[in-house]
Amino acid sequence: MVTHQTIGDPGTHGTDPRVPARHAPYRHLSPEDLAALREILLEQRLFRQEQLVQIASAVPSRADDLLRQAAAGQVEVHVKLAASARMVLTDVIAALERMDQGRYGACHLCRRPIDRERLLIVPQARYCARCQQVREAGR
Secondary structure (H helix, E strand, C coil): CCCCCCCCCHHHCCCCCCCCHHHHHHHHCCHHHHHHHHHHHHHHHHHHHHHHHHHHHCCCCCCCHHHHHHHHHHHHHHHHHHHHHHHHHHHHHHHHHHHHHCCCCECCCCCCECCHHHHHHCCCCCCCHHHHHHHHHCC
């Protein structure tokens, strides 16, 4: 069973008048956590952008039949790598936008806070672990 753990008293989530309601998802994350997560996301964005440039510039040699066969396989791998990199880049950019809008750290389905530990592993996560499992089970 997966539980939603937050830092502090979970019974006060969303009731502290000192914190604007739009920042409620942040409550379970310290300012240091948010700074570290932003840094990780920025590094991932840069890495994926550079990866896409490298993939786009990799043109296989077609000198003879053997190279052509190898190049066909390389093209397929490059296409799949590029698609994966674009997908992760899109998720990273969306996470940075959620962070800027004060919506980062809330599950898109149940609206509960996403565990800090999960965000440290997958900072672009849109769903808590429980909702992610439900989504994957439905595929």
